[in-house]
Amino acid sequence: MSLLEVRNLSVRFSVRTGVFSRSRAWLQAVDGASLDVEAGTTLGLVGESGCGKSTTARAILRLVEPDTGSVVLGGQDVRALEGPALRRFRRHMQVVFQDPMSSLDPRRTAFQAVSEGLEVHGICPAPRRRDRVAEIFRRVGLSGEHLDRHPHEFSGGQRQRIGIARALAVEPRLLILDEPVSALDVSVQAQVLNLLEDLRDERGMGYLFVAHDMGVVRHFCDRIAVMYLGRIVEEGPAEDVCRTPLHPYTRLLIDSVPALGARAGTVSVASGELPSPLAPPSGCAFHPRCPLAVPDCSAVRPELEVVDGNRRVACPRYRF
């Protein structure tokens, strides 16, 4: 059994359709997503803005309530938990967000931010908390002198290390990383990715890594799930998906990355933009932009099918 098993997860939001309008519409942010994260491995969840990748992560954490589907972490049905039981369970699933400046309280010191989880979950008695936090700080590449500083006194990379320390402090089994290096400079990004990799290997945590940068995902993840308009359209081992993408959308995504070594003119740029998630196209949502589309694609919505034993793709025409 996997550490995290998500089955058929759907989330929809009610949105107002105009500035002054009272009419409301349903936005299907996540539509029947299923994924697994094994302990000690990283699953990358990729896609463009609005594809539902962050909402999927938040629904797993119960920061938004899913409509349907199940989330099972270490055998525990997360959706069955309520109130204090849910709060207690949260130590097993932690999150690191993109912008540590907006997820850290500017008035609290780094020590206070990191020790809060120890206190809430009763992990470490008060007299020993400072030593414990100092130890975690050292592990993430900060030092004892950083303990009493406020968020604005740190660089972006250091703030992200505080975010990681805070998540680690409660010894989670699953760490959800929501674009954790997107706001960092390239030279600092590499340091943080290496740190996250070491921590995962040391502690055997499972990672769900939400990102839009295919280069980062290819380097960092064991498996990749690609989302388009709320649905997972492809899933498989990272290297296979990047080297031989099956779904036409994955191919577009990978061809679009201005990769080092791939010179201009080699890219097929798809016409069209992401459709509105309020009015997704019928059938396969990618069909209006798809070079392989046939009339059937607008009628039938493809389900994920297993290919080559360990890959899944939601496209009947991927062989073309």
Add this chain to the structure above:
Amino acid sequence: MSTLLSVEDLGVSFATPEGPLRAVDGISLSVERGAVLGLVGESGCGKSATASALCGLLPPGARTTGSVRLSGRELTSLSEPDWRSVRGRRISMVFQDPMSSLNPLLSVGEHLVETLRTHQNLSRAAAREASVGWLRRVGIPDPAARLASYPHELSGGMRQRVMIALALCPGPDLLVADEPTTALDVTIQAQILDLLATLRGELGMTMIFITHDLGVVERVADRIVVMYAGRVAEEGAAARILSAPRHPYTRGLLDSVPGFRPRTGRLPSIPGAVPSRRDWPSGCRFHPRCAHADAVCGESVPAAPGPDGGAACFHPAGVP
């Protein structure tokens, strides 16, 4: 080819309550007519301050030193009224976030008609017709109908297309594009980069393209200037810089991009963080992070690259 823009020993300082803060510290570069120069660096390296100085858009209180010549005309001594005849018509800009450059109360058509009539002696009807032509040229579907749209009704990619049309319609000699695709999804970014390449071919455009993304710069630039802590670290032909970097910083930057190569173990990273403008190191500003640094690097400032390019480094790679 003739030189369109030549920048010599340009310095930019901003006024702060603690006194002047130097953001650009004596950079020299030149752009040939019809060429694309990529200006690359991490946050705080001074690339955007350089762009603002080139466009006469520095905030009040900022001071520039050195010289910026466009077709031989000195720009640093221009008064604001003089700038108005240069900006737009001679030098045009595209920024990262089109939403903050477009007036939310004006339609796309009003933006274009006003810009065209400011710079050219056109009747309203002729300006409208020219506007439709420009929207078509930048790949906006149904351009006549789009004239009536307001910025908020457009997607990010479409807004950036409108910004490009606005920047190019006065027929500028030089386009300064400051991270024009950074806020866009990768498939849309690919479309915009393609559009810029097409327009460059059609109009013989000269461009300075500012970015932190080495993959993007490879796709657009003929020459590259790498900036670090307010100075030029390396300059040269794009292909040379990307395949055989001489400055250890350039090398480190290229290595730490989680690239589109199969992974080969840990990601090489540059130790430490980008230094703050308030606290630039002595000598070569990269020396505290550099594996090749010795005593001289901390004491003396390496010579800037000459007109033929090269690295500002005492121990450049590949040079005996």
